[in-house]
Amino acid sequence: MKILIAIDGSKASGLAVKSAIGLAKAMGKPPTLVLMHADVPLMRRVAAELGTEGTRRYHQENHDHAMKSARTALKRAKLAFSEKLVVDDAGPAIAKAAKGGKFDLVVMGSHGRTALASALLGSVAAKVLSQSTVPVLIVR
Template identity: 50%
Template sequence: MIIARLRYWSDANVLLRAAEALIWINEARPGMPGDGDDVQALIQVNAQPQTMVKMDPSGHSEEAIMRIVVTTDGSKASEAASRYVARLASDLAKLPQVLLVYVDEPLLQRVAVELGVKGVDRYHQENGKAVMKGAKSRLKRAGINYEEHLLIGDPAEALLKFVKKSNCDVLVMGSHGRSALKSLFLGSVTIKVLSRSEVPVVVVR
């Protein structure tokens, strides 16, 4: 299942054929159904393969290189997210620019003190290397150039801050992280990001 939070109805035109459902959360925006913060509209779609385009303010489209932020944490859902991006590349007129992101949570203060600055840095670098290995391999096989970004902090907050500064077109993430209960429809981090992201979000299960 692919779930996307969109800013405008026209954003549906830039989703990959694998998209099965669109979810609007929070405020209604121009061109979208709904009339307030309580709107949560679920619309089933069958998207066909198409060239990825951007719409300029005048409504004209132009081919552009898409900037995609894809998150990973080693979970099955996040691995599915990187596979989704690898498939997406084959349907685009131009290969996307991908920013691969992993957010490592901070160590407890007492542990950080014991390890020291260099030890803490080494700990996070090793975690990042291990977690991003699978996604990196997948993107390389698809011929996609990517940037690695290791962030430290609260997963949702750090990711939202990064996305805001990245000037990306879309965020792709897994529905559940490693610690999320599988019985939940979406993990807590995903829900926070969906409700606050200022860019379209594609959630992959």
């Protein structure tokens, strides 16, 4: 089984990691786990100011910060994992990665916003649910 765990560094994504660990421990054969962080693209002007290397470093630092607690939890659980950094809008990027990577399940957290806040701000979880062809486990 292949599980994609969407990470943004929030408490909600930490709960998703804990759920994925529980699922993995319950399986007879350890699943393939991939931690994915989708970082928001920089505005063109900012990216131009930073340059190619500066922009790459910026996204890598964001990725490392978001992954810190997830890495620790998975290492503590003695589970192997790999990581994926994508610079794109999170919802569509997660759905695309899940399908393209032939994952069996996406595990992600939800911040639990009200319906009005989600409608106004957009919800990554809602976008993934509406666009994914892969089953999605939302953890709150």
